[in-house]
Amino acid sequence: xxxxxxxxxxxxxxxxxxxxxxxxxxxxxxxxxxxxxxxxxxxxxxxxxxxxxxxxxxxxxxxxxxxxxxxxxxxxxxxxxxxxxxxxxxxxxxxxxxxxxxxxxxxxxxxxxxxxxxxxxxxxxxxxxxxxxxxxxxxxxxxxx
Numbered sequence: 149x150x151x152x153x154x155x156x157x158x159x160x161x162x163x164x165x166x167x168x169x170x171x172x173x174x175x176x177x178x179x180x181x182x183x184x185x186x187x188x189x190x191x192x193x194x195x196x197x198x199x200x201x202x203x204x205x206x207x208x209x210x211x212x213x214x215x216x217x218x219x220x221x222x223x224x225x226x227x228x229x230x231x232x233x234x235x236x237x238x239x240x241x242x243x244x245x246x247x248x249x250x251x252x253x254x255x256x257x258x259x260x261x262x263x264x265x266x267x268x269x270x271x272x273x274x275x276x277x278x279x280x281x282x283x284x285x286x287x288x289x290x291x292x293x
Contacts, residue, residue: 152215159210198283235264
């Protein structure tokens with residue numbers, strides 16, 4: 149079974165089908181093996197929206213755990229870094245076939261990146277469905293201090 153990346157947070161809002169949770173990066177993020185994937189260590193506060201049919205079970209101010217399966221972080225790295233690099237290289241290569249002008253090659257690279265990120269934006273609903281967070285209530289034994 150895949151490992152969960154878990155962060156404790158506080159519910160800041162509840163809608164019909166979603167719960168908004170504010171997560172504070174803790175000192176434990178520094179030693180987490182997945183910190184480069186989730187980037188929670190770079191910000192002190194982050195708000196995430198967790199889509200759930202059980203949103204009515206949560207209340208504003210409640211402490212909860214928000215989680216993402218670790219494999220999802222690797223997919224995010226693939227979309228954000230690897231495929232964007234491939235798009236940039238492809239744009240540069242196509243421009244290089246057309247012209248020896250280095251400025252146009254650079255513009256071809258930037259154009260390919262722009263098209264790639266526009267495609268990501270266009271497909272964001274489908275992609276976001278794959279990267280959904282989970283939520284669970286904290287038990288008394290989970291709450292420290």
